[in-house]
Amino acid sequence: MRRIAVCAGLALCMLLCGCVHDEPVLMPAYTLPPEPTPTIAPTIAPTPTIAPTPSPTPLIDVTGADIEGVDHFRQYLRFRNIQVYEQCEDTFVDAVLVNAYPLPLMCAASVTFYEEEGGEAIAEGKLQTRDGEYVLLLQPGETTVFAQIDTDMRLTDMFFELSFDASLGVLPA
Numbered sequence: 001m002r003r004i005a006v007c008a009g010l011a012l013c014m015l016l017c018g019c020v021h022d023e024p025v026l027m028p029a030y031t032l033p034p035e036p037t038p039t040i041a042p043t044i045a046p047t048p049t050i051a052p053t054p055s056p057t058p059l060i061d062v063t064g065a066d067i068e069g070v071d072h073f074r075q076y077l078r079f080r081n082i083q084v085y086e087q088c089e090d091t092f093v094d095a096v097l098v099n100a101y102p103l104p105l106m107c108a109a110s111v112t113f114y115e116e117e118g119g120e121a122i123a124e125g126k127l128q129t130r131d132g133e134y135v136l137l138l139q140p141g142e143t144t145v146f147a148q149i150d151t152d153m154r155l156t157d158m159f160f161e162l163s164f165d166a167s168l169g170v171l172p173a
Contacts, residue, residue: 108136
């Protein structure tokens with residue numbers, strides 16, 4: 001009996017809980033019409049006017065020449081009266097560095113010796129002024145510079161090159 005009561009209860013439940021199929025229906029009397037989307041005219045931003053870029057004013061040194069590049073002031077310097085000699089088993093280089101620029105220039109320079117032209121460097125020395133400074137402050141005119149090269153080799157008949165330190169360059173003081 002209990003089984004019959006449970007089966008009857010389930011049957012009643014299934015009858016009452018049956019599947020309901022319902023679809024939405026629009027009823028014009030109760031449904032609001034959709035609002036039209038307003039048409040927005042695109043706003044076109046004006047093209048910005050690009051101002052002409054002024055060309056850079058060239059830098060001019062006190063002689064009136066355009067300063068073109070980092071090596072500009074090097075053109076005012078030249079070496080004269082270069083002497084390579086040995087004394088007390090050391091090699092020395094003496095020279096006069098001429099500054100043709102009307103203001104003081106600052107630089108660093110060295111001398112490099114080679115066994116043959118274009119070969120490997122065999123000895124080197126930094127040029128200094130009489131006061132022992134390796135950063136050379138060159139007044140207009142002539143400045144005596146020298147280098148002592150510590151080596152056991154005889155350098156007086158070797159090729160050599162005088163060069164300015166690229167990291168410092170030649171600059172107005």
